[in-house]
Amino acid sequence: MKYSPEDLQMIKDQLGSQSLTTIARKLNRSITALEVKITRMGLSHTKSCTGMLTAGELAKILKVDRNTVLQWLLNHELGYHQRITRNKKRFTFINIDEFWTWAEKNRHKIDFSKLEPDALPPEPEWVTKERTIARQTTNYKAWTTHEEKQVLEWYCCGKTLSEISEMLGRTRESIRKKIKRLTE
Structure with missing residues (x-):
C-alpha cells in the first residue's frame, strides 16, 4: 500500500x-x-534531523555541567523543544539561534573564555569581546559547611549582604537565600 x-x-x-x-x-x-x-x-535519526543541540551537547560545548543547562531551561527562560525519538525516548533540544538570543541577555551566567571560537555557529560579534573577559562563575556552586558558618556569623555581626557577597564571591541573592534557609 x-x-x-x-x-x-x-x-x-x-x-x-x-x-x-x-x-x-x-x-x-x-x-x-x-x-x-x-x-x-x-x-x-530524529535527533540529528532537528539541527538543534541537546542539553548535554550544549553543556559539553560550554564546558559546564548538564544540570546547569537544565536549570537555565527550567528557571532562567532558555527556550527549548522536546522531541520523541523512535518509540519513547524524549530529548530536550535547544535551537542555536534562540540560545544566542538568550545568552546575550544572560552573559553573566556563561564563561565565554571557555567557549572555542565558532563552536556554535553562527556566533554573534559580541561573543569575541566576551571571550576575553575571564569570569569566575559561582553559579550552582555547592556551599561548604565553613561558608555557611561564616555567612551566619557575618550576618549576625551586622555585615550587609553586599559585604558578605563580596567576601565569598557569590551573588547577593544567593547570600540572601542561604541566610533565609539557615535561619528558618
Missing part, C-alpha cells in the same frame, strides 16, 4: 512530536512499515 502525499507530510510534521506507535496508528500501518518508510525518507 502506497503512502499518499498527505501521509508523507503527516510523517514529516509529526515525527519527533509523536511516538512512532501513535503515527503508525493514525496511518493504519505497522510500526515496522513506518520505520522502513522513515528510513527511506532519510528521517530515521
Whole structure:
C-alpha cells in the first residue's frame, strides 16, 4: 500500500512530536512499515534531523555541567523543544539561534573564555569581546559547611549582604537565600 502525499507530510510534521506507535496508528500501518518508510525518507535519526543541540551537547560545548543547562531551561527562560525519538525516548533540544538570543541577555551566567571560537555557529560579534573577559562563575556552586558558618556569623555581626557577597564571591541573592534557609 502506497503512502499518499498527505501521509508523507503527516510523517514529516509529526515525527519527533509523536511516538512512532501513535503515527503508525493514525496511518493504519505497522510500526515496522513506518520505520522502513522513515528510513527511506532519510528521517530515521530524529535527533540529528532537528539541527538543534541537546542539553548535554550544549553543556559539553560550554564546558559546564548538564544540570546547569537544565536549570537555565527550567528557571532562567532558555527556550527549548522536546522531541520523541523512535518509540519513547524524549530529548530536550535547544535551537542555536534562540540560545544566542538568550545568552546575550544572560552573559553573566556563561564563561565565554571557555567557549572555542565558532563552536556554535553562527556566533554573534559580541561573543569575541566576551571571550576575553575571564569570569569566575559561582553559579550552582555547592556551599561548604565553613561558608555557611561564616555567612551566619557575618550576618549576625551586622555585615550587609553586599559585604558578605563580596567576601565569598557569590551573588547577593544567593547570600540572601542561604541566610533565609539557615535561619528558618
